[in-house]
Amino acid sequence: MSSRPLGPGAPDADPGDRIGAMTLPGKGELLRLGFNDPDTALRDLAALGPGTQELLAILGQAADPDAALAGLVNLAESQGDGFVEELAEDEGTAMRLVCVLGASPALADHLARHPAQWRELADPTLGTTRPAAYVFRASLLEAVGAEPGEESPVATVADAEALDALRVEYRRWLLRLAARDLAHQLPVDDVAAELxxxxxxxxxxALAVARARVGSDADKVRLAVIAMGKCGGHELxxxxxxxxxFVHEAADGxxxxxxLRVATQAGQQT
Incomplete structure (x- = not known):
């Protein structure tokens, strides 16, 4: 991560410095909020500029305020002017985003790679609405170009891109769930069932991608994928x-x- 400097010849920030209408907090205040590295935090706050004053209290509620602030700087660099001000005006979205950035390095990295997805957390229904299983199914199948209404969906997205598309869509939904879980304190059973x-x-x-890889032979077998353990018990x-x-049955004739050969191929590709 790199922070934008205050200006030529002034790469560092000190408590009490004014950035526009913003006065940087003291190191003691940052320590009380939970920051472990107040010097880096001051530079990052200066890099973000006006608007961060409204976010300080929210940053203090993150599991790791330093990581949350670093994630905001990364996003600001890709989103451009207005990002911080927009976030500061929407406390709910800010809380969800900061909670994710401060708790999950994996999702912070996902947002760094796909920064536009931070707007998923601005959905006003996010805190109150749990997606149905069929919504997940349709969304992920469509991500690989498969038709959800078919009995045996087959991916149509190019093989080299299909798994990447599936991974991005999966993490988009995981991002939304993690934000709801962290910021809205979902019951553990609800989180486990949704996961x-x-x-x-x-x-x-993934099975739709496997069918595409197997080709026309995929029609020669019917496959059932049975979830065991925590997944089968809705306890992930x-x-x-x-x-x-994987359980298979030969198609008619x-x-x-x-x-068995086709089922093995499909299972290995899933």
Whole structure:
């Protein structure tokens, strides 16, 4: 991460410096808010400029205020002028974004790669609405170019791009869930169930990619992917493995040896 300097010959920021209408906080205040490196925090606050005063109290509620502030600087560099002011005027969005940036390095990295997705957290229904399982399924299948209404959806996005598209869409939904969880204190059971629904939808989209890789032979077998353990019990957490069993049945007129070969190929590609 790089911070934008205050101006030529003035790369550092000191407590009491004025940036436009903004007076930088003292190091003691930053320490009380939970910052571990007040010197770096001062430089980052100066880089963000006016508007950060309104965000200071919110930054202090993050699990890691230093990481949250660094993430905001990264986003500001890509989003340009007006980002901080827009965020400062929307406390709910600011809280969700800061909570994510301060709690999840993986999602902070995702936002650095896909910065426009921070606006997902400005959805006014985010704190009160849980997506249904069919919404996840349709969204992830469509991300790989598969038709959700088909009995056996097949991806149409180019193979080299399909898994990247699936990964980005999965993390978009995970970003929304993590923000709701951290900022709105969702019940643990609700989070576990939603993570399980998201994992199941991701598996189905991955299977659609596998069918595309197998080609026309994919029609020779019917596959069921059965979730086991925490996923099957709707008890996933953010770091859980997803354990599944593949069960196959030969299509009409197809021999068992052929169906086993095709099912094995599809399973290996999923």
């Amino acid at each position: 399980s629904d998201l994992a199941c939808a991701t598996l189905e989209a 957490n953010y770091v859980s493995d997803v354990d599944v069993i 197809v021999g068992d040896d052929v169906s």
